[in-house]
Amino acid sequence: MKHFAKLAAAALVAGAMGTAALAESLYAPNLSYRTGPFAATGIPLMNGQKDYFEMLNARDGGIGGVKIDFAECETGYSTEKGVECYEKTKGQAIVTQPWSTGITLQVLPKTNVDRIPILAPGYGFSPMADGKVFQWAFNVPSGYWDAASMIINYIDNEAGISGKKIAFVHLDHPYGKEPIPLFEKKAAEMGFEFLPIPVGLKEMQNQSAQWLQIRRERPDYVVMWGWGAMNAGAITEAVKTKFDMSKFIGVWWSGHDADLAIVGEDGKGYKSISWSFPNLDAPVMADIKKHVVDAGISQSNETEMQGVFYSRGIVISMILAEGIKTAQDHFGTAQINAEQLRWGLENLNITEARLAELGMEGMVPPFATSCANHTGHSGGWMLEWDGAKFVKVSDLLMPDTSDYADLIAEKAMEYADANTPWEMNEACNVTN
Template structure:
């Protein structure tokens, strides 16, 4: 009898939990957050998830949400695992999810085919499938502010601006997974056009912290510059190994996943001079960040330590939330509805305006380059800047560098055409 009672109580408890997690009030908007606070990449996943949630919570506290609708952030732990990411997607999509931000190229690739079926867009902010930038072919996927290919073209332009790239040898060290291999087609294309030679140095996930053989190869090949497409523990190990073989640190550039505080703090002084691409501001000297501190952090509603506010990955998560918030507002305006759907959100992601005036208005002047959202261009041709590690912090050292759109766009279109050609029943859109 007692056993039955306990089982019954447990069943009621589970049922009521399900009820709580699946029904949201009419005046709320549900934003899933596929986070990874555990696993090998938790060092990046934790601050990103914090920045993402804190911005929405700030909008709730300061403005009462967006357009009168409160924002509910539903976090689901993926541990950066594609299978768990899909499980999170399936578990949360029924909650009225507006868009998914997977924070993993592996999860993004899984969700791209699901997005048009469930009518929930995917925003892979600066990562994922580069070809998704072609809006006509990928109506439901976005990668503002710049795809990996655009970013690589900006990095190559930066190298060119530092004494020329022609005749130089570029070493490309990359995590040997889909993410790391993503810019290789662009390197193959641009090497003959820009007159440089490139050599790849793959690093397996199991070898992220065991790179001595890789850097022996670097020493043998003697590249003029090194570019890193690394993540997690791979970055500090690579920078330490570079210092060990006395590779000039100011000729070593990481992408925007290879230049967070968590990456260089364990390296410290040895990493002085190392550079990385970035597209979101560093620090808290922005009114929006101050509002987050005032309304969320100081109110005890943030999971982030106060010292972490303003760091690279925290601000990146926050910037992701900014794009989402702008798209929500645009969707509400376009549809006249407060409680929008995933389909409305897709429209918002194609029509929001984040120009310099709007950045100033929301308290993020100078934080990032303006984004031009459109039906045709789902990456917005965003620019990046280069930051440099001074031994204890990142300092911005370049102006904004626009991507080589004239070269990158035809390649993106070609890749998008190929992807779509391999699918059955794939729906494209016409952008007029």
């Protein structure tokens, strides 16, 4: 009888704790950048992220009965402010979303001590793909070396890349330099000339010197790793110098509708590799309109909501939401902590069937993560500007990860050695 009395008392306590937990929220702050030189690209991304969680909170009461507190901490894309935001938010947060390769590199060693996962969809430090070394970092669903691989293979399939000259116009910033090791490796292997052309932060809106160099060098293709005002500046210069836009390909952060809208028809043929795509007829868009837009709580507008970056913001928040749900289901609690979310993010399985359940068909390719694979390598589509909007001009393209698996492992261990003592997930191996 005493045993049963203790069980009953324990059940009452557990019930009370469960009720308290449901009254709380999960703190998932976003290190946003609605101001500064990159605001034009940051705003639609932040709006898409915010609207997805607003929809979940309104439609479903959050995730697992717990609402999501997705408060923003404004960084202006400044690394210094980003670190300040990280320190300010990390105490109660279950995740950090740095939103800059520079900020990611600064907080990466901190998160390994603070034991809080970094979610950096499609950006950050490419070797974060190695889940054994970077157990707290995720750059799902596709990384910068995936993007470089897909672009190189696309050019090779279209025109044969051997003997070609590829100019690489990139932001002179950690983000812009990320894919250079892979481009250099593949140039040596495939026999093409790789010509890096950096653009400084103060040159983003005046790239006349860079495009004069491009005119002199006469590259067969220009690949762009730009961000914010740099993209519009490069696209405008390309049109001005009459560069063949069909030979101009950007990474996914250089595929913003508003940048191409500046040149309109003159930008026709410009391409961008992308792991996301807007599907305006997707059920999730109808739910966002019903629960968020019609309720007057969206900061977006009709034009922005039709674009690639707003849609990508939705996909990014979906990835985080699925990580939360996966963790909740596994650990049997709605009020998960940062360590449990880490498990959720490395056990994602975003199948076509799951995308259909989420009402997001065609908006992101399927992908899965694991203990060893924190990127997912989802692949992407080549998008092309048709003069008014981006359209898909390829089937799903996949990166050739065998090209850089050794490079990921090498650079990951270099990082760990340089930051010793560095805690790794010793239980993880390449088959996990």
